[in-house]
Amino acid sequence: MRTLAFIALFILYFASVAVAQDKLIILVRHAEKAAVAPEEPDPDLSPEGRERALRFMKVAKRYRPGEVYSTAYKRTRQTAEPIAAARAKEIQIYDAAEQAELVDRILKSKTKRFIVVGHSNTVPFLANLFAKKEIFRQLLDTEYGVFYVVRVSNGKVRKIETIPY
Numbered sequence: 001m002r003t004l005a006f007i008a009l010f011i012l013y014f015a016s017v018a019v020a021q022d023k024l025i026i027l028v029r030h031a032e033k034a035a036v037a038p039e040e041p042d043p044d045l046s047p048e049g050r051e052r053a054l055r056f057m058k059v060a061k062r063y064r065p066g067e068v069y070s071t072a073y074k075r076t077r078q079t080a081e082p083i084a085a086a087r088a089k090e091i092q093i094y095d096a097a098e099q100a101e102l103v104d105r106i107l108k109s110k111t112k113r114f115i116v117v118g119h120s121n122t123v124p125f126l127a128n129l130f131a132k133k134e135i136f137r138q139l140l141d142t143e144y145g146v147f148y149v150v151r152v153s154n155g156k157v158r159k160i161e162t163i164p165y
Contacts, residue, residue, distance in 0.1 A: 022154070025106060025114045025130065026060055028147040029123045029139055030075040045078045052144060057082035059165045060147070065089065066111040071096045071118060080117040096122045103129045107152070123148065130157050 031049035045053060060083045068089045070080040077091055084091045094102045096118060103126065106114055118126060120143065124136035127148045136148070151159040 021110075021112065023106065023109075023112050023114070023150075023152040024063060025116060025150040025152070026063055026065065026147055027116050027118065027123045027126050027150065028056060028060075028079065029120055029144060030073070030079040030117055031056070032144055033075045042074050044074050049075065049144075050078070053079045053082050055165055056147070057086050059163075060115060061086050063113055063115075063149075065113045065115040067092060067109070067114050069094045069102065069114065069116045071122070073119075076117045076119070080115065083115055099126055099129055102126070107155070127160055131160055132157070135160070 030045070031052035032046045033043045033049060034046040036043040056079065065083065065087055066089070068080050068084040068087070069092050070076040072093050077093075080091050083089075094116075099122065102116070106116075116123075116126060120139035120141060124138055127136045127150065128134050130150045130152075146162050146164050149159075149161050149163060150157060
């Protein structure tokens with residue numbers, strides 16, 4: 001009986017450690033999109049945007065992401081492609097309308113480092129979801145060149161910082 005109790009406690013301890021592990025989540029808005037007609041809902045990145053995506057890859061690869069997430073739009077996937085290729089990772093598509101589900105999936109994952117590419121209105125909202133309070137405002141349409149670093153320790157967000165690139 002003592003052996004069974006010990007085994008049960010051992011399993012519970014390691015299950016809680018797996019959930020409460022340290023994580024690093026990089027949130028970034030897609031790079032500049034090409035100028036297109038207003039009725040075009042899914043533009044590619046502009047040449048400047050492609051250059052920015054490469055700059056982001058050079059900065060982000062030092063974080064050694066184990067998973068890369070993007071919405072289904074071309075501009076977010078194209079922003080994620082250089083870092084995903086550099087890390088030999090597949091881009092996982094997430095639904096921007098289900099951001100709480102993405103946060104939950106990331107926090108429960110065994111992976112420790114993530115890149116999440118989103119939009120001017122979704123990236124700050126994701127940062128606020130991780131923080132569990134409203135800190136960050138929606139980005140302007142002209143704001144590019146900053147990413148958010150969310151640091152989780154023992155299952156709790158300890159720090160969120162914005163870094164220009």
